[in-house]
Amino acid sequence: MEQLRGTGVALVTPFKADESIDWNALEKLINYVIEGGVDYVVTLGTTGETPTLSSEEKLDLIKFTFEKVAKRVPVVVGMGDYNTKDVVKRLESTPILAEAAAILSVAPYYSKPTQEGIYQHYKAIAKASPKPVILYNVPGRTGRNMTAETTLRLAHEVENIAAMKEASGDMLQCMQILRDKPKDFIVVSGDDALALAQLACGMDGVISVAANYFAADFSAMVNAALNNDFPGARILNNKMMQGFDYMFCENNPAGIKAFLAHKGLMENYFRLPVVPASDNLYQQIGAYLSKY
Template identity: 55%
Template sequence: MSHQFSGTGVAIITPFHTDGSIDFNSLTKLVDFQLNNGINYLVVMGTTGEAATLNKDEKKAVIDHIIKINNKRVPLVIGIGGNNTNEVVAGIKSFHAYNEIAGILSVAPYYNKPSQEGLYQHYKMIAEASPVPVILYNVPGRSAVNISAETTLRLANDFENVVAVKEASGNMEQIMEIIKNKPTDFAVISGDDALTFPLICLGAEGVISVVANAYPKDFSDMVNAALISEIAKAKALHFKLFEIIQNLFTEGNPAGIKAILHINKLIENNFRLPMTGVSINHYSKLEELVNQTR
């Protein structure tokens, strides 16, 4: 593969016990399940990992546990982002395990709604502070601001260690503009499971996936087939999981994926507020879809 973040990255969930404490035994099982089924790298402490509701000590404990279980089997990417640029830079400077990770994923600043120049300057500070490659994360549905194609390309050209963007804008024209005009060694990574197959056909390098938590083999096989233009095989696997993906985010993320992992007896179905589990009706719908894919 042509890029260190090609293929299937998995935005791994954080399992909890009923009392809200971290379930490290289930986390071990889940990491092994991913690695034994062909995924290419793990993304730790993203939105799907409920990082917003973990304190600093808990984040460190989860990261250290995954480093230990992974044992350098696949690259690790750590989510370090926020809407206070100085605080993000301080977090990057104080991160304790750079010899164990391949890069950081940094979400666009949420709530503040900065201008494109503000976004550029935010990521400039991050790029200058980070000793490892940086993946931009554009998710306007959560951040309330879109990183334009122009800003993404400006960052890609100006900073050698800004190596990729996780694009979850859902804006196909914008993503195609980035793919068309990007530097050769800059990767476009799908941030939408449903759009991964068409985006790879257009030149994306792969995905940072939610559904792969539960379907690492099928989703990795789809991505790998698409990357080598085995279109019929990739399309069949894409449509095998399509209805599950369509229903995965109906009642929030990671509510849907945790329900499926619970249906498959990999974790308990617990959350930290403000996240809650899916409704009984939606759980039944997901159970039905899971049984159809067995």
């Protein structure tokens, strides 16, 4: 799992005006982030608007990502849901997952299960998965925090759970996990704005939204921090900080797609219920990028 150290990027899914997937734009984005220096890519994350994708489209996206990445970097595949049986079924019936480095599985959302329910959900997924599982705690989206105690229980007790993307925003919880985790358990940040502080606490990297746009600078910041060059990392982080705020102040992925549209990497289209960034925010992003 050392290949998950550094910068991973949670790829957006570009759409055309008719809401079909823009495959040409996705290929451009994949090449852009890899050439920018990211260490691996993540397909079918929340940033990819996966709740609006059909099962067929999800499989097509996995295949396309493997094809266009062409083994230049590892690929992590998102595979999460609040229906445990459905996740298990997809893990067991998607043979192309053999090419993945790992599976990223978000904690069950909407149902708001107890900590025991979260534990049993992940235990079943880990048993079914052909690849190591990355836990993903993002209570702002799921409605339920996965506590440090539950995370550590899974890390110590369930063999096929190898890493975690921690996006609770709770620094004390992050430090508790880092202090008590198994030695070979990888912990990465899921909060771009907190990533530098979390790397300083001992995290192994970041699965980033911002790296869709800031591929080179974000990767350089993470690498500097992992090499204990925190003065250098701070310079890069300070340069991007206002960008982080713009990316997430209304909605993800509306913010990052506005950045990518300004760069000409894709058009600014979405599937409902996500809508584009407001005109005011779009103009602010443009003004910020003109000076970046």
